[in-house]
Amino acid sequence: MILKFKNNYSKCCLISILFICVFHSESVFASKEPIIRVLISKNNNLRIRSDRSIPLTINGKFFSSKKIKGLTLKNEKNRKILYFDKNKQKKYDLKNNQQFKISSSDRRGIWVGQKRFSGKLNIFVLDSKILVVNVLGIEKYLNSVVGSEMPTKWPIEALKAQAIASRTYALNQKGNNLFDIDSTQKNQVYNGLESRTYKTIRAVKSTRSLVLTYKNKLINALFHSSSGGMTENSQDVWKNKYPYLSSVKDFDKNNPKFRWHKTISSNQLINLFPEIGGLNNIEILDITATGRVKNVNLIGAYGSYQMSGVALRKKLGLNSNFVRFRFFEEELNNNTPQKRGLIAFGQGSGHGVGMSQWGAKYLASRGQKAERILKHFYRGVQIKPFRKEYL
Known part of the structure; x- marks a missing residue:
């Protein structure tokens, strides 16, 4: 169909309307991106700081949008205390169940100990420990997860497979009142911005919102390093039997620690x-x-x-x-x-259930696409854009 314009004004109006529609649809999509709350620290002694000159903002019981460069959380003589970089002499006693939030407009993120994180931080003071929870969009989270779980020099299709599996796994975590998922091998590894690279961003962006489903529900997308030749049936490791987590041949002998x-x-x-x-x-x-x-x-x-x-x-x-x-x-002494x-x-290495990361690498190096890799390790699944009904 060819559109004819009577004058430049009509043409400009149509272009403006199209621009607004596209911009609005992108904004709506972005606003629907799931948010994930990741437990990144249980350390009672910890420093949190801005990356450079842009300050952090802290909100909580004692603070209302206070601008700071950094703060220290510390366990001192059975007291949990907080003090700011500018005035280390003034110490705030932290009470049980107290919580506060830290944010930054700096795209370089927030330093928590020796790692940098994007998004916001929720701090929870409990009886025995101080929890630091990173709150961010799941796609930004995955940019770092993929590089934390898999070497970024590996083939891009293996990284894509990891992105889809990790997205599915994260969205399927029910969590608790404070956080959804742990940043360690207890769930899946998340080391912050230092693990994000051009290739991980590409892998996540090219698979944006894609998840693994079985009968229109998210699967329990377990994965591991290397199975040792054959992956395991889920019921032989844990009590739960999942049809899609059945034993299949692995291709992980390229693992130097096979x-x-x-x-x-x-x-x-x-x-x-x-x-x-x-x-x-x-x-x-x-x-x-x-x-x-x-x-x-x-x-x-x-x-x-x-x-x-x-x-x-x-x-x-x-x-x-x-x-x-x-x-x-x-071999001991004669008198012993x-x-x-x-x-x-x-x-092998790991529980052996679900996708083998070394197997995914091998298949990707032989020209297999992420979809084929995932459907080999997760039997009978479908790959679809995420919808809330899949939870």
């Missing part, structure tokens, strides 16, 4: 299992279909008890529970009774 071993001395075993006098033997009672340790019987000098493979992995600090054990006689240490031989 195979590993760990040596644990007899003294360490005594400290780890004092109730049974150390560890003399490990009986593997059950293994999963892929070969991971499911349940064990731990035998020590004073008794024995059973433990899950997941719990044993955590107890011994192992990379995964795709592992086998061998005891060995320690013989003691036995333990060597754990394993493969």
